[in-house]
Amino acid sequence: MHDHVGKDEMNSSKAGSLAQMEFAIESVKEKSDPIFEIDTALEKQLVRKIDIRLIPVTALVYLLCYLDRSNVGNAKILNLSTGDSLQQTNNMTDYQFTIALMVFLVAYSIFEIPSNLALKALSPNRWISFLVVSFGAFCAGIGGTHNFAGVAALRFFLGAAEAGVFPGLIFYFSFWYKQEERATRIAAFLASATLAGAFGGVLAFGVGHMNGIGGLEAWRWLFIFEGVPAVIVGISLYFFLPSYPETSSWLTSEEKALSTKRLRLLVRQDEDKVNWNDAKTALKTWTLYVHYIIYLGAGVSISSLALFSPTIVLGLGYSDLQAQLFTVPPYAVAYVFTIGFAIISDRYKQRGLIAGVSCFTAGTAFAVSAALPDSSYIIRYIMLIMACTGAFSGLPSLCAWVGDNVRSSTAGSVSTALNIAFSGPGQIIGVWIYRAQDAPFYRLGHAVNAGFMFLSAILSFMLMFYYKRENAKMTGTNERRWIP
Template structure:
């Protein structure tokens, strides 16, 4: 049988030109795709303008109020007006006060996420921000070790729901490959808080004994008061869910619903025990939690002991406060860049593993350098800070990327952050006063946990790639690697 040659269908135009029907169809589809992409880009930009400034401000204040005790510890220490000297607090008692914060932080994270779904994000986040601001300001009035310890516990309980709550909150608004950049948008506030905290402490240090109050008391008041005001604002003005806000029209709400697809949280979905039970029994997620715990050691120790570590480099008192700024300033740029690249490549484990590796190598070098190698030790402190904080956005986004229901998203993101609690408690104890100025033990422990986190990150990356390879040829939603 002779072969039949099928030619493209052509149609004469009114002007005598020849139009290819298929070409016209392709051009129309291309124009539609461009228009749809432009509409989606405009929608995401609109959401960003409403969501991101608020979340960034919340976490900036949260981190300031959490970590300022590290600045208070050495503020005006040369005149014996620092926190420890003022209330006769020992180094051990100070460490216990840090630890009880983290105990409360671990206990209340997952329950707080569930409460946020019950009460709605604006009401619950507004309440938490108001509470931690009031508790921070209240620490300024402490006259005993017991008072500070109790207030730090309740501060941890209030702050526990903020970080996992905002990660869960973003899952209602953004697609999986958009989340790491947005998480970095508020997470970088932690690095800004580290930078601002040192600068603010330097300025407040000159207020020592103004009004009869030591400067460390003024520090807690000045950094707690804005959180109280912000909490009220969040309660009334933070957007709730895409389907309920009035600043999206009907067409934009339909576009938001269609673009989010199956792997997202929905405001109208109720929490259910079946999904919660499946989430708790999923061993894959527990590997995520342990990976994030390994990073928690570095996050905690750097956040609380950067002024102490810098003081071990030969800088003292107010000067030590200023030299905590550059590591966090560099980490801000790195964290944002890593998050954007993670979203662009739509991969998490490989990038997080690289960050773990950079941090681990930097801590190992700090552990073996000579005590008087001040410039080199400071340079690697900057690098280790970048590695630790750079790994946060991809790891935080990874868990919510790979769950399939609102209940799972709420519980898994809460448990993921809760697992930093044990890691952060370890971080509280590793920089011992007797190890100064080199703090070799602290650096070595940090390096060990970062090596563990790197191995688990690379392992999960390979695991998800293998799962995706088995899905080739079907329409099943792929895992984020």
């Protein structure tokens, strides 16, 4: 038995040495062999062409995705004063409403990893198209419910369908962009979540005036108007979303070759099998679990803001329809900072610093909100804007960071999905902390959010310094550096 162990260790050592030797040879080739040189101008032109094709589409997909998951928060207070809100019409108690929110997140956590593995096994255009059609159909279906059971069931299926969209799009970008390019591109579609928050408030305000038209309450129209477009877009994706650079008809043969060359150290699309050894390695890497815990903390705030912003604003003294409009500025400001911070993160390759500062900003805003006196309405609203900005602006860096520091396609798929999956428990916490009995100031919810955001900030800074220390040990070697 010991002989077998010894042989395994020798083989493992040889394999590791061989891999390092091959990597060193590749690095030397990159520096000395003209074949490996890349024309910077042509590369920039290629990236711009890819951006024009992918960014608007992925941003639209995630805009619809976030609208369809968060519109239940708008529906909760829509036409509340006339007794025609979702909760009133369907005779749902506060507890049942919270359960309906939670089952979405349970499904969201369960189906993320299987969905990302399915995207790897199948072509991205087919799987992403299927997911978008599905969540659009389930969202529209909620508009036809008449009781708690119907809302809860469709929210569960909605969560299952949406589970693969966010991690799937992040993984999809790894086929097209280099590491240092991803945070900005992730921000481009992730920031559409903040646009969804702003647009959702405006749309809910307008739809609120349709109450009673066609014999339907306004909240039913809200789900229909936000679900049907997703179905249409999802069908279109099957035909127009490119899966890989190598198979894209809109790239020339020279551009395909350039794309392969510039991403040559990354796993390409022809590795369509799941490598279970890489998956097990990803599951055993302790640093990845620090990433996951950071994202779990961020998930608490993101779900709270997505689902309860209208309710929080309602507690500041505005009516149900006014509250819909006053949810717009926090998300509009967050959109600007999310894009700006992502650009800085990519340009300077600083994931941990950006994430840490963003989480600390949100934590401070929540802490101040929890401590403010009851009469400080204006400052409370400013703190809501600050909390929303901090919570969302760090997400692109966090999402890119976990994928930056893995070494294979399968590990990237698993770690990206696990990162988002770990936010599920955090989001479930976020669902429960804004309790009806704490209205209108919700001090408990703000305090819990502050604690989790400070935890995420501290861990981000610690992980950043760890990666920098590990990079310092690699000085003088050809080993691939970690992104701090």
